[in-house]
Amino acid sequence: xxxxxxxxxxxxxxxxxxxxxxxxxxxxxxxxxxxxxxxxxxxxxxxxxxxxxxxxxxx
Numbered sequence: 001x002x003x004x005x006x007x008x009x010x011x012x013x014x015x016x017x018x019x020x021x022x023x024x025x026x027x028x029x030x031x032x033x034x035x036x037x038x039x040x041x042x043x044x045x046x047x048x049x050x051x052x053x054x055x056x057x058x059x
Contacts, residue, residue, distance in 0.1 A: 015026045 015023055018026055
């Protein structure tokens with residue numbers, strides 16, 4: 001039986017036809033990928049902010 005509430009596509013695979021154990025794993029991987037993506041975005045944004053402040057000081 002499928003677990004409700006798990007949806008989406010990761011790496012070209014959909015959770016729609018997975019058994020409960022596979023859906024749990026899918027949800028964990030999806031969450032992990034999202035957290036890593038968010039941390040990368042935050043890092044890039046913070047680096048861009050620090051570069052823009054440096055440019056302001058040099059102007």
